Amino acid sequence: MPKPGPGLRLIDVAHRAGVSLATASRALAGREGVSEEVANRVRQVADELGYVANPFARTLAGGASTTVGLIVHQVDDPYFAEIAGGVIGLADEQRLLVQICHSGRDPGHELRQIRHLIAQRAGIIIIAGSGYDDPRAEAEAEAVLSGYQRGGGRVAVIGRHALGADAVLPDNEAGGHAVTAHLLGLGHRRIAVAAGAPGLNTVIDRMAGVASALREHGLSLDDLPVVHTDFVREGGRTATERILAEHPSTTAIIALNDAMAMGVLAMLRERGIGVPTRMSVVGFDDVSVAADLAPSLTTVRLPMIDMGRMALELALEPAGAGPRRRPTGHQLIVRDSTGPAPDQSR
């Protein structure tokens, strides 16, 4: 397709700087064996000419690849959009290019994307999004990735623990605990959970946090309705419908992410159920619109943009002895969608 790029090659820079190809290469790669003086001259000339190495030639010749592959569920999901924004932000600074693909929360498709990225010789692969409770798929992904890592590829994951790679781990359990404790503190006891697919690690972890908070108040998950639907807005709507129909006395709904919470709020609005007067609602993630919803959403803030950056930072460092883990921290953000439990004591 595209034949000539800028047509500017390393050899041109070399000539212009009055040095050989090899020296120019060394200078720009910051390798040993060039005097500071010459190296600086070369770098300056390269700069002036706006030289950018041809990554294909570079990689083919055995150099490092400068593209990072990023796999997300969907970029047009705000959670992943923010993560992607973080990755791209740091990548820009490092002059790296980011290739984004969608996993669609389908383990098979995700595996295909990983393979594709490897075949394209991405030097770094970042996988964002929940792992699956699907041992076979996970094992295969792990096998492929560990082969890739053995070959020098760097991998970082966001929000999954079982992949033998450096990981950014969102505070899912602690966050689930925080948000549940908040509700319990407001006096709510008839709480329902709008959860995503039960096979997603994220769902499992957040549920664990919910469960532990309940336990501290002498309750158990078994006491409350947990509705598993899709981990997206529409799932929140249908979950709410079910909760309303089957457990009308519910006073609070925990949505396991903000997308679902938006669906929950929408359905409550349609049904004319006041929030938080008759029903409190909490979400999880604090996507940027959470503050603008009707009413503004109480949720757990996860630093998505930073998470993206952190993942790339991890991947940029040389591999350690074992997988590194980097927790994200979290913050309970109380807004207008939660209030005291209505007094329905008798």
Added chain:
Amino acid sequence: MPKPGPGLRLIDVAHRAGVSLATASRALAGREGVSEEVANRVRQVADELGYVANPFARTLAGGASTTVGLIVHQVDDPYFAEIAGGVIGLADEQRLLVQICHSGRDPGHELRQIRHLIAQRAGIIIIAGSGYDDPRAEAEAEAVLSGYQRGGGRVAVIGRHALGADAVLPDNEAGGHAVTAHLLGLGHRRIAVAAGAPGLNTVIDRMAGVASALREHGLSLDDLPVVHTDFVREGGRTATERILAEHPSTTAIIALNDAMAMGVLAMLRERGIGVPTRMSVVGFDDVSVAADLAPSLTTVRLPMIDMGRMALELALEPAGAGPRRRPTGHQLIVRDSTGPAPDQSR
């Protein structure tokens, strides 16, 4: 079980199939000049061995690049996230990889990104987002891109007209007209506009639509306050502050995109100004959260996801004689943020 073997080269496949390198290359590329029989044998051997071509070698040697570069303002802006989602969706189907970079709405940075993408030998470049009213920057971008296109690169743009490339053109003017006519129809006359930077084509076009609707009602843009701030949420907030302070009798605010509209709504909420009772608000784009805001936002729907797909479709077709243009259509979505003008007859 075929496993993509690094170290497995085309020459190995060729030997194994008892043909020459060139023949194997032709067979796998589906090019002319190989008997069906031989071609099939080669393909089968390649399959058995799990051969995957090295894209770097392929591209370096002048083959087609399978990556498409996408430049957006920011992926974590919902408007661009949806466009990106559309591009990636189609790219996935075509087994293409998408490289995303941020322009940050800075002409200089955008130009740098274009150059970077070209240097990376992206076969296709898609630029989403408004052009700038900056002749020098635009001219330079056009020059670089036309060189790229002359070399066989394909370019498609979304929402800018002055780049000599195939374009997807959002119905900015018609949409601006529609939304303004809606307000006028509700009896509003004291209308203010919260606009983005005056140099953005998108802003200019949408304003033109606003102006034409006003004209039909015997009004003119000069009659109303137009506040230019940043084309993002925060800009909507500050614009609203100014409008409230300087034109307290305003009954409706036109925000030139949904992000700004969100800021407008937020500020009105803070000030305790009822929407739509005391103030109507309209946005533009219909990002997916527009329906979930407080109150839900009246806006103009643009098919962002399709726009992304269309752009890639255009780029995938061979270049035409001249630049193709593809309008998007639009749809006025009336929700709860607009109502009749309050009766302040004096």
Added chain:
DNA sequence: CTGAAAGCGCTAACAT
């Protein structure tokens, strides 16, 4: 410290 030269794996002219 620097330069010359040998590939990396593939495509595409050029031969046969």
Added chain:
DNA sequence: ATGTTAGCGCTTTCAG
């Protein structure tokens, strides 16, 4: 129809 060969632009020995 098939084979031979010259690069693509870079990194990396290996000489000097």
